Amino acid sequence: MRRFQSRLIDGSMSVVFAFVAVLTVILLLGIFLFLVFNAVRALQTIPLQDILLSANWNPVSYTKPVWGILALALGTLIIVLLSLLVAFPLGLLTAIYLSEIASVRSREILKPLIEMIAGVPSVVLGLLGLLFLAPILANIFQLSNGLNALTASMLVAIVTMPSIASLCEDSLSELPRGLRDASFALGAGRASTIIHVLLPAAKSGIAGAAMLGLGRAIGETMIVLMVAGNSLSVPRSLFDAVRPMTATIAIEIKEAVTGSMHWSALFVIGLILFLLTLGLNIIVDILVRRRIHT
Amino acid sequence: MRPSRVFVFVFVTALLSGCATPTASVVPVDSAGTSVVIQGSDTEVQMVANLAEAFTADHPEADMSVTGGGSAVGIAALINGVADIANSSRQMTEEEVALAAERDIDVQEFIVARDGLAVVTHPSNPMKELSLEQIGTIYDGTITNWKDVGGPDAPIVLYGRQSTSGTFGFFRDVVVKADYSRDMRQMEGTQAIVDAVVADKNGIGYVGVGYIKDQSANDTPTLNVLLVRSGESEGASPLDREAVLSGKYPIARAIYQYMPSLPAKDSLAHQFLLFEASEAGQALVEESGFYPMTVEDAAQNKVLFDAIQ
Numbered sequence: 001m002r003r004f005q006s007r008l009i010d011g012s013m014s015v016v017f018a019f020v021a022v023l024t025v026i027l028l029l030g031i032f033l034f035l036v037f038n039a040v041r042a043l044q045t046i047p048l049q050d051i052l053l054s055a056n057w058n059p060v061s062y063t064k065p066v067w068g069i070l071a072l073a074l075g076t077l078i079i080v081l082l083s084l085l086v087a088f089p090l091g092l093l094t095a096i097y098l099s100e101i102a103s104v105r106s107r108e109i110l111k112p113l114i115e116m117i118a119g120v121p122s123v124v125l126g127l128l129g130l131l132f133l134a135p136i137l138a139n140i141f142q143l144s145n146g147l148n149a150l151t152a153s154m155l156v157a158i159v160t161m162p163s164i165a166s167l168c169e170d171s172l173s174e175l176p177r178g179l180r181d182a183s184f185a186l187g188a189g190r191a192s193t194i195i196h197v198l199l200p201a202a203k204s205g206i207a208g209a210a211m212l213g214l215g216r217a218i219g220e221t222m223i224v225l226m227v228a229g230n231s232l233s234v235p236r237s238l239f240d241a242v243r244p245m246t247a248t249i250a251i252e253i254k255e256a257v258t259g260s261m262h263w264s265a266l267f268v269i270g271l272i273l274f275l276l277t278l279g280l281n282i283i284v285d286i287l288v289r290r291r292i293h294t
Numbered sequence: 295m296r297p298s299r300v301f302v303f304v305f306v307t308a309l310l311s312g313c314a315t316p317t318a319s320v321v322p323v324d325s326a327g328t329s330v331v332i333q334g335s336d337t338e339v340q341m342v343a344n345l346a347e348a349f350t351a352d353h354p355e356a357d358m359s360v361t362g363g364g365s366a367v368g369i370a371a372l373i374n375g376v377a378d379i380a381n382s383s384r385q386m387t388e389e390e391v392a393l394a395a396e397r398d399i400d401v402q403e404f405i406v407a408r409d410g411l412a413v414v415t416h417p418s419n420p421m422k423e424l425s426l427e428q429i430g431t432i433y434d435g436t437i438t439n440w441k442d443v444g445g446p447d448a449p450i451v452l453y454g455r456q457s458t459s460g461t462f463g464f465f466r467d468v469v470v471k472a473d474y475s476r477d478m479r480q481m482e483g484t485q486a487i488v489d490a491v492v493a494d495k496n497g498i499g500y501v502g503v504g505y506i507k508d509q510s511a512n513d514t515p516t517l518n519v520l521l522v523r524s525g526e527s528e529g530a531s532p533l534d535r536e537a538v539l540s541g542k543y544p545i546a547r548a549i550y551q552y553m554p555s556l557p558a559k560d561s562l563a564h565q566f567l568l569f570e571a572s573e574a575g576q577a578l579v580e581e582s583g584f585y586p587m588t589v590e591d592a593a594q595n596k597v598l599f600d601a602i603q
Contacts, residue, residue, distance in 0.1 A: 056476075058473060060366075060457045060463075062466055062467070062470070062471070062472055062473045063472075063473065071476070135493075144451050144494040144495060144496045144497065145451060145479070145490060145493070145494050145497070147479070147490075226482075229479050230456070230479055230480040230481065230482075231476065231477055231478060231479050232476040232478075232480070233475075233476035233477045234476075241479050243480070251456050251457075251458065252457065254363055254364070254366075254367040254370065254458055255364060255366035255367050255369075255370050255457060255458040256370065257370050257373050257374065258370075
C-alpha cells in the first residue's frame with residue numbers, strides 16, 4: 001500500500017513538472033500568437049517595404065499616415081550597440097576580477113552589491129539621467145540639451161552591466177580547478193592563464209552573457225522613454241535625439257484605439273522586437289553548440 | 295551555464311522589459327455610482343484636478359479620479375469605454391466621433407475653459423515677436439536658424455508634445471498646417487517642454503498659458519513669452535486676457551470635456567459639469583492659470599444642460 005502510494009506521488013510529480021516545463025513553451029508561443037493576431041490588420045494593409053524600408057513614422061500625420069520604422073530601428077540599434085560596447089568590457093573585467101583576482105571575502109561582498117545594481121528600477125536610472133547625467137553631458141559636449149542617444153546608452157549600460165558581469169563570473173568560476181593548476185604548472189602567469197586558458201574555456205558562457213545584455217538592451221523601455229530625447233528623425237550622430245522602437249510602442253499605445261490600424265502597427269513593432277530577440281538567441285544557440293561539438 | 299538556460303533567460307528578460315507595455319486598463323465605467331473617471335489632456339489635468347478637489351469638498355461621496363496622458367489618450371479611453379469624461383485640449387476629429395458612433399458611443403461636448411497657447415523661448419533670446427507663418431515654417435522644419443527670422447545666428451531646437459497630446463494636434467492644425475519637422479523633440483508633458491526651454495538657449499516650445507503664468511510673474515522671467523501676430527495685425531500676448539478671449543491672440547482655443555453619453559440628470563457627472571460652469575468653478579479655472587469660458591461657450595454648454603433636463 002505504502003509502495004503504491006509513493007509510486008503514485010512519483011508519477012504525479014513528474015506530470016506536474018513536465019506540465020510546468022511545457023508551460024514556458026506555451027507561454028512563449030502564446031505571446032507570439034498574441035502579437036501576430038494583433039499585427040495582422042497592419043500587415044495585411046501596409047506593404048512590408050513601407051514598414052521596413054522607410055524612415056518616416058507618422059501614424060497621425062497631418063496629410064497621410066506613414067509607417068516606416070527605419071529611424072526607430074536605427075535608434076534602437078545605436079543604443080543597443082553603444083551600451084553593449086560600454087557594458088560588455090566593464091562586465092567582463094569585473095567578472096575576471098571577482099572570479100580570479102579578488103579574495104574570497106571581497107568577492108562575497110562585491111558580487112551581491114553588483115547584482116543589486118541590476119535590481120535598481122530602470123525608472124530610477126531614468127530620473128538619474130534626466131536630472132543628473134543629461135545636464136553633465138550637455139555641459140561637457142556643449143549641447144543645448146543632453147537628452148540623446150549617448151546619454152540613454154550610458155544608462156542602459158548600467159542596467160545591462162551587472163547581469164553581464166554576473167553571468168561571466170558564473171561561467172569563469174564554474175571552470176574546473178585543474179585548468180588553472182595545469183596552466184600554472186606549465187609556468188604560465190596569472191594574466192596568461194586568464195587570457196589563454198580561462199577565457200577561451202568560458203567562451204560560451206561569456207557569449208551568452210553578451211547576448212543577455214543585448215536582449216536586455218533591446219527591450220529596455222523606461223530609460224529610453226525618459227532620456228533618449230524622442231525625436232523621429234534619422235539620427236546623424238550620437239548626440240541626436242532618438243526614439244527607439246520600445247519607446248514608440250509605450251508612447252503611442254495609449255492613444256491608439258483598440259483594434260485600429262495604429263494599434264495594429266504598434267504590434268508589428270512588438271512582433272519585430274520579439275523576432276529580433278528570437279533570432280539573436282537562435283544564432284547564439286547554434287554557435288555555442290557548434291563549438292561544444294568540435 | 296548551459297546554452298539552453300541562457301536561451302530562456304534572455305527571452306524572458308527581453309519579453310518582460312520589452313513587450314510588457316501598458317495598455318489602457320479595463321475599468322468598468324460606473325455611470326450610476328459614485329466614481330467618476332476623468333482622463334486625457336495634460337494641459338488640463340491640473341486645472342480639472344483642482345476643480346474635482348473643490349467639488350469633492352461639497353460631495354464627499356464622490357470618488358473622482360483625474361489623470362493625464364494626453365487628449366488622444368483620454369479620447370481613446372472614451373471610445374474604449376473606460377472613461378466617464380475625456381479631457382481634451384482640442385476638438386474631437388470627425389474620424390474619432392465616427393469611430394465612437396460605431397461603438398454606440400454618443401459623444402457629448404462640453405467647454406470648460408479657454409486657453410492661449412504660448413510660444414516660448416529662452417529668456418536670453420532677443421526675439422520678441424513672431425508671425426503665425428514664421429512659427430509654422432519653424433515647426434515644419436523649413437527654417438532651422440534663428441537668424442532667418444531676425445534672431446541670432448544659432449540653430450533652432452524644436453520642442454513639442456507627442457501625438458498623444460491635444461496641444462500637439464491643435465498647434466499642428468492651426469499653426470503649422472503640415473507635419474512637424476521630424477527633428478522636433480517630442481516631450482512627455484507640457485512641464486517637460488517648459489523645463490527644456492528654460493535650459494536651452496536655442497530652444498522654442500509651445501505650452502498652455504496655465505503653465506507660464508507663474509514663470510512670467512517673476513522679476514527675472516525664466517521664459518521669454520513671444521508676442522504672436524496673424525497677418526497684418528499687431529502682435530498679442532497669451533497673457534493678455536482680452537486678446538485671448540476676443541481671439542485677437544491667434545492661437546487661442548477652447549478646452550473641452552467629452553462624455554460617452556448624455557449624463558443622467560443629477561448624476562455626479564452632471565453635477566460636476568454644473569459646478570465647472572458655475573461662477574465658483576470658473577474662478578478656479580482662472581486661479582489655475584487659464585481663462586474662463588466665453589459667452590458663446592456658455593451658450594453651447596447650455597444646450598447640453600437643457601438636453602439633460
